[in-house]
Amino acid sequence: MxxxxxxxxxxxxxxxxxxxxxxxxxxxxxxxxxxxxxxxxxxxxxxxxxxxxxxxxxxxxxxxxxxxxxxxxxxxxxxxxxxxxxxxxxxxxxxxxxxxxxxxxxxxxxxxxxxxxxxxxxxxxxxxxxxxxxxPHAGHFPDTGRKPMFTWNDSREAARAFVDGIRITVKDAEAVVVSVSKPGDPEIGYRKASLQFAVAHLKAHGIKGRADQALASDIGLMDALLNEAADFGADLLVLGAFGGQGYPRFSRGSGSRFMLKHMTLPVLLSH
CATH class of the missing domain: 3.40.50.620 (HUPs)
Incomplete structure (x- = not known):
């Protein structure tokens, strides 16, 4: 960039x-x-x-x-x-x-x-x-993109954010691609394979990465992503934002707004 x-x-x-x-x-x-x-x-x-x-x-x-x-x-x-x-x-x-x-x-x-x-x-x-x-308004972030966490849900917004995130990730970064689902989500099986394609995409750009598939049983998806980022020690969270076309206006983008309110690390948003 x-x-x-x-x-x-x-x-x-x-x-x-x-x-x-x-x-x-x-x-x-x-x-x-x-x-x-x-x-x-x-x-x-x-x-x-x-x-x-x-x-x-x-x-x-x-x-x-x-x-x-x-x-x-x-x-x-x-x-x-x-x-x-x-x-x-x-x-x-x-x-x-x-x-x-x-x-x-x-x-x-x-x-x-x-x-x-x-x-x-x-x-x-x-x-x-x-x-x-x-x-974030609180904290000190002298750099970002050395330990990024890419979020993945097979959406257009996630794909766009993924490519944008690669562009600010350093070549020797340690990355993780995370998918968080609710128990019983019918896409869980498909997403396991999709995550491997995402990791291969990182590898093609010289970025070492791994996949992590998590379940959010008792908390919301965005809270689960923030927990995953904290556990990984991420310095960047890459997120497809304001999606959910076909949903009512009040719920479309609600996860993105939640993330903006509760974020604890730099977040790259792409639509």
Whole structure:
């Protein structure tokens, strides 16, 4: 991946995802573009709305200085301010811009962070056609892709994520391909063979991997995946996201939203 995009705002976790973005760009020899985008109300004087307000200017300046310092060692880095503070504007601009990059790096959405539209990640994943690497708001992740866990359920989204995950996995990585099913799932037998094809796919790219088929008897599938990732010591979870076409809208993508809320390690989402 030679062209990376990282989302910046004034929240504290920005520092962690910027560090990871720079590490990936350094390792892969990539161009890195930092986009500053956060919600902010205009200051109104009478009937005239003034933009940008001083608070936004200060936050933008701090983000640009942090980006410039962190990316100083890169051959090609660019800082951009893409919005005028409205959520709708941020979403449209971010999705449109994401289509011109190989990978988008965002922070985990948290309810306390009112500078980031709550559905920013979902919109980019579903509408841009690009993978999104989501960095947890808690923890330190100086690099990723050295011990990846690929999730597999034979879906189109899983296949897309699998290939995207390979692109940020180092060649000497130790990988695992995991399938989690509920007891009685009629696909369990077929998936055992399918997992071996997935491992062979990794091997064709020079990545050592193994298959792991697990059952989630008393917990949800996403909780089971997080447990598997913890047991493996994964530094990356690769997940096909926002699938389930044919299901009602309220349940479509519910697993992906659960993962975004409860993630404990960087997660690569592809649709």
């Amino acid at each position: 030679r062209n990376l995009l990282v989302h910046l705002d004034s929240s504290a976790p920005t520092k962690s995802r910027l560090e990871l973005a720079v590490a990936l760009a350094t390792r892969m020899g990539s161009r890195l573009v930092g986009i500053f985008a956060q919600t902010q109300r205009s200051v109104t004087s009478g009937v005239v709305a003034a933009w940008p307000p001083a608070e936004y200017v200060a936050a933008r300046k701090a983000a640009e200085e942090a980006f410039t310092a962190a990316a100083a060692g890169l051959a090609d880095c660019v800082f951009m301010d893409i919005n005028r503070g409205e959520e709708s504007d941020i979403l449209v601009q971010a999705v449109d811009l994401a289509r011109h990059f190989d990978l988008v790096i965002c922070g985990q959405p948290v309810s306390e962070n009112h500078t980031m539209p709550g559905d920013l990640i979902e919109r980019i994943v579903v509408d841009s056609g690009r993978p999104v690497l989501v960095v």
